[in-house]
Amino acid sequence: MSTVVWGAIPVVLLAGLVTIDHIPGTDISLTVPYAAQGPGPTFNTLGDVDGTPVVEIEGADTDETSGNLNMTTVSVRTNMTLAQALGRWLLTDDTLIPIDQVLPPDRSEEEIQESNQQAFVSSEAAATVAAMNYLDKPTVVVVHEVVDNAPSEGKVEAKDVLVALDGKEVSQPGTVQELVQAKKPGEEVELTLRRGDEEVTETVTLGSHPDDEKLALLGITMTSEPADDISVAYNLNDVGGPSAGMIFSLAVIDKLSPGELNGGRFVAGTGTISEDGTVGPIGGISHKVAAAEEEGAELFLAPSANCAEALSADTGEMVVARVDTLDDAIEAMDAFSAGKEVRTCAK
Structure with a gap:
């Protein structure tokens, strides 16, 4: 983690800047391009x-x-005025980092929140698989969510159990990711799904990952559940x-x-x-x-x-x-x- 060091800036100059943390005659505050972590x-x-x-x-x-x-x-604080940032830096143990590390300029706040949530869901799935592996219990792959406008939309549903991909049985989300990443955008995959009491087969044409157009995208988030009726x-x-x-x-x-x-x-x-x-x-x-x-x-x-x-x-x-x-x-x-x-x- 980077820490912003402002010690080289004269304190007198900082004191002067604190007095102009908003545009005179308006309600608009001037914010600094840093976030505070604590x-x-x-x-x-x-x-x-x-x-x-x-x-x-x-x-x-x-x-x-x-x-x-x-x-x-x-905790992460953003949209700080200079006075607020200085307060965090001088009076707390917070560290200041460039705002781009928290809010990449090429992504909206909604996209960042969605990415963080997807990372959390993936972490939950990995946690379950790792625990079941430690306990020698089998697992199944469950569709948590289908991404809007993704290749799987209309063919895969939340709560579907993904049984196999191109005929290869899968029991962990990581295996599904490896099989998809071995393909190219535009190629097809055959999904064997358990939906309720039925088994269905769907063919999906893979799209391109938004962060790397060379990576194939199925467009689902997955979690993992124990196979023995444990939730x-x-x-x-x-x-x-x-x-x-x-x-x-x-x-x-x-x-x-x-x-x-x-x-x-x-x-x-x-x-x-x-x-x-x-x-x-x-x-x-x-x-x-x-x-x-x-x-x-x-x-x-x-x-x-x-x-x-x-x-x-x-x-x-x-x-x-x-x-x-x-x-x-x-x-x-x-x-x-x-x-x-x-x-x-x-x-």
Whole structure:
């Protein structure tokens, strides 16, 4: 993450600029081309939000859990005047980054929100697959949404189960993506779908991906569900991006396996998750570490690639564990709850 350094600008000049953060005689404010990032709220994935479980599992017996397994977030402030930006920079631990890193100029706010939401849905699907793989349970691919004006529109419906693509059985969203990306725009794919109690076959002509016209586009977002009549739902609104993946996956495993992964302690963390259980880096981890420490977390699970930045925050007595895989995260919690040595970011 980049931090904007304004130390070379004389303070006297800054003081003068603060007085002209709007156009005289109008209600129009002058905003700076920067966004402020700071600690956001954390959510206990073993708990409830407004009476609804954050991770809700139906169709299977769930094990009792206790303590915390908190996902962490970053707050982002945009449309700031110079005075507001200076206030965040001088009086808080926020970092200032170029606005283009948050709101790319070639994309609308609606497109960015949709992209973040799609990333969140993909993260949920990967979390479910990774958890089911860990628990040795089979999965199916479910259509979450059909993108407006996409090649699949009118042929594929939300809640369809995607059984096969060109005759090849699929059980994970990543497999579908690989098969589609192996083709070119304009080529056809045959989809075998389970819709309710019926099996239907549809032929779709692939389009071009909006970000890269050489990539083939099917035009659906997918999630994954256990094949054994188990349903997993993630009930968090207004949260986007892929960084909750690892914690979601751990929460599913904790609820569907005996014992407590966290040992009943307060654990927090962040990191993307792949279907094979690989944990990936995320942005803004220093703010997530700060939020977790403020909330009282005892152990923080951090992707190895983010370790240096994670330790730039004030961790207090909180232990920051280094993880590369889902297994690493579980081993770190086991060791911590047993009072054994934890592989930390400091080592």
